[in-house]
Amino acid sequence: MDTPARSLREPSRDDLDALAARLDAGDLLLPGMDRFDAYLREPRDRWQGQAAAVLRPRTTEEVAAAVRMCHDRSIGVIAISGGTGLVGGQTLDHGAKPVILSLERLNRVRAVLPDDGALIAEAGVTLAEVQAAAEAAGRLFPLSMASEGSCCVGGNLATNAGGVQVLRYGNARDLCLGVEAVLADGSIHHGLKVLRKDNTGYDLRHLLIGSEGTLGIITAAVLKLFPAPGETVTGMLAVPSPAAAVKLLHALRDRMGDGVTAFELMAGQGPTFIRRFYPDWRDPLDGDPAWRVLVEITGPAGGDLAGRAETALADLFEAGLATDGVVATSGQQREAMWWLRETIPEANRRVGAVSSHDISVPLSAIPRFIDEAGAAVAAIDADLTINCFGHVGDGNLHFNVFPAPGRTRADHDGDRPAIKSTIHEVADRLGGSISAEHGIGRLKKADLARFADPVKLAAMRAIKQALDPNGILNPGAVLPD
Amino acid sequence: MDTPARSLREPSRDDLDALAARLDAGDLLLPGMDRFDAYLREPRDRWQGQAAAVLRPRTTEEVAAAVRMCHDRSIGVIAISGGTGLVGGQTLDHGAKPVILSLERLNRVRAVLPDDGALIAEAGVTLAEVQAAAEAAGRLFPLSMASEGSCCVGGNLATNAGGVQVLRYGNARDLCLGVEAVLADGSIHHGLKVLRKDNTGYDLRHLLIGSEGTLGIITAAVLKLFPAPGETVTGMLAVPSPAAAVKLLHALRDRMGDGVTAFELMAGQGPTFIRRFYPDWRDPLDGDPAWRVLVEITGPAGGDLAGRAETALADLFEAGLATDGVVATSGQQREAMWWLRETIPEANRRVGAVSSHDISVPLSAIPRFIDEAGAAVAAIDADLTINCFGHVGDGNLHFNVFPAPGRTRADHDGDRPAIKSTIHEVADRLGGSISAEHGIGRLKKADLARFADPVKLAAMRAIKQALDPNGILNPGAVLPD
Structure with missing residues (x-):
């Protein structure tokens, strides 16, 4: 099922020496060395990866030199940053061993530009570090997900990560103004523009974002910052059905506009699993509802957001779209609500899914x-x-x-x-x-x-062939054989 | 300067007969026929286009059949919809005559889906018609620009149009969830997904958007709708300098969040030109300020937006970021403010620019x-x-x-x-x-x-070659020779 391009070959001792010569001592790891095996795992332990070496370059130029060498020698390259992906994009378990190119040492926030509503971060900066840098400048970087402490900018963009605030702020691609990337031949695309509007030719940025390291390796990105919300209202509501939840969302957006930043549905099964592993957990809602939603609404300070939100929620409760509900009155209560939502995946892991979708x-x-x-x-x-x-x-x-x-x-x-x-x-x-x-x-x-538009698939193959003719970038990923 | 691929040839009588055979009578226009010449013009009259025929297909399948035929016969195809582009993308003034493929008869709004926050429109629907369809469903389609009465969905996406609400809602590409498009070989990409999240391979949509008809012809699109704003505050402010205008914007966003939907700067020269052609125009501001901004802030009803906006503006006035200002108290006053902004381009045209940027x-x-x-x-x-x-x-x-x-x-x-x-x-x-x-x-x-990143240019050429090997789509446009 998973057949990398046949022409790739495993790096020889010579190849590895040549790669090592371009890096600082300690920036190339070989099998058997400390920490090497950590790069071959993925979070769900479905695959055991394999690699001939792990490269840990410190600069974009070092990434480019390594990729150029692999291009010329037909060696596969798998780029990873946080390594938290859930679909095996970071592991190759058979065929010619690739090199793993870890972006962990490209870990600088190169610039914070609050007056431009942007910051520039390298691929190995964690999402939490980006959020913190934005916050320190009085701005918001809204991408947010359970893995934010370990996932990184590079992987966020390579996979077009989503998360809990997409409703209001969009996916990772919508939060990126420009990228710097190393293409398959080792050339460096300098696209770190801090611009809201730039219609100068094909949008290479959007092609690279979501291509999962198969068309290029994003080494740094301009990320979009937003005004920090002055007020946040978080609530948990029991809803009679998923249909009521969808109606509730529409009604709430009619009342609160795009201030609705998160709207997370949870079946009663989630809390049931939670109780199994966290017996001290106290449900903010009574009666173990079959369905609940976690709602978050944000807005600028001074607009009485809390008052307006509570009025709106009370009206929707009256209309039968919710049967019970509680609004957080402290940061601690808010965190407790989010803890439930964010711990459900962990509880799922501990139960052990037959199949996840x-x-x-x-x-x-x-x-x-x-x-x-x-x-x-x-x-x-x-x-x-x-x-x-x-x-x-x-x-x-x-x-x-x-x-x-x-x-x-x-x-x-x-x-x-x-x-x-x-x-x-x-x-x-x-x-x-x-x-x-x-x-x-x-x-x-x-x-x-099976499910993709065949014309799209054909275009994907043509683009892959055009931009990575030797097929070295993340061999075997994304494109069906 | 503008050399289409050399291998293209001018359609013969046979070719035109073959194209006509796939269309209804009257859907193929030849030189000399009524209305033919209208398709060869562009708004700034810089170029006089030329074409062997104008095709006016009625369906995506007819578009596909025509493109396939042109692909097989190496005939250039220039797709146009509203034809309002300002950079000559719609005209080819020398070399082998192409056919012009007008999308004007693909003019249906296929579906309005308020509960999905989306509508599906064909390429020949005008922007104003899209806005009206959204409004009739109680939603907002925020793309807005001076040409909205005549520009169309196809061209808006092909050029990634911007306009006056990008600050809040993004460019055309940010407002599109999916596209249906005919590729260079006449295959149809069926990508009309009504989805906010869809990470299934390379983003063909974003590659086609902004490619100005050189990689494919967008025939229909899923467009994103937003909650209709319940309250709108429009104001015109005299500002001491462009630097003050930028500070004012930041301060206003700190106070009003993303509610700031438009923030348009105008030098005093604009009103000076306006007075020349519209002597009855009455400036809402006194004293002929050197710089002014038009500000629009929107939000849901019931949030006292007007009160909060006026307080914020008064504070910023106190801080010296504005020296005079007026807030519209009626729809008529609001329209008068926008009239100024939207008539400046027309006044410019009448004066006649040496150079526009x-x-x-x-x-x-x-x-x-x-x-x-x-x-x-x-x-x-x-x-x-x-x-x-x-x-x-x-x-x-x-x-x-x-x-x-x-x-x-x-x-x-x-x-x-x-x-x-x-x-x-x-x-x-x-x-x-x-x-x-x-x-x-x-x-x-x-x-x-001259100015683009050379690596990006090389990637653009590789992608063009991969997706349009015969170079039939909008020959001579976008890609430097």
């Missing part, structure tokens, strides 16, 4: 997707457990399937292909996507081949 | 750009008149140069190359762009060759 559908199709995908899974095995949660405002659900009570993941190994297939079919039938925010990597190549 | 720089560099570009123009001829206005919130200025008093455009013909060159040099030196929102077309190819 990151789908999106048009907003109006959310309730139908939940119904139809649930029925389709039940038809495979009525005892399977579903935990559905996600970014409803973006039409993006994480629809994860767990073993039936008393059974294990292994008991369901035979069901996995059918589960995955049926869930993706429902998403596709409703006009949706089989990968909303995680990308294709190696996990979803076959799904891409 | 659509540049962008980082926001903080706006004052320096105005100073340095002004000094550079004065060094060429101290009597030249400059009219500077534009979308300061986006760092985007229209910096137009007019004849010295008592002289004509023709008197300055010899100065034009030096003026253009020096203004572009200043923009480039400040990290700016030589085309903020108008694109490259044929007017700015030489500038692109």
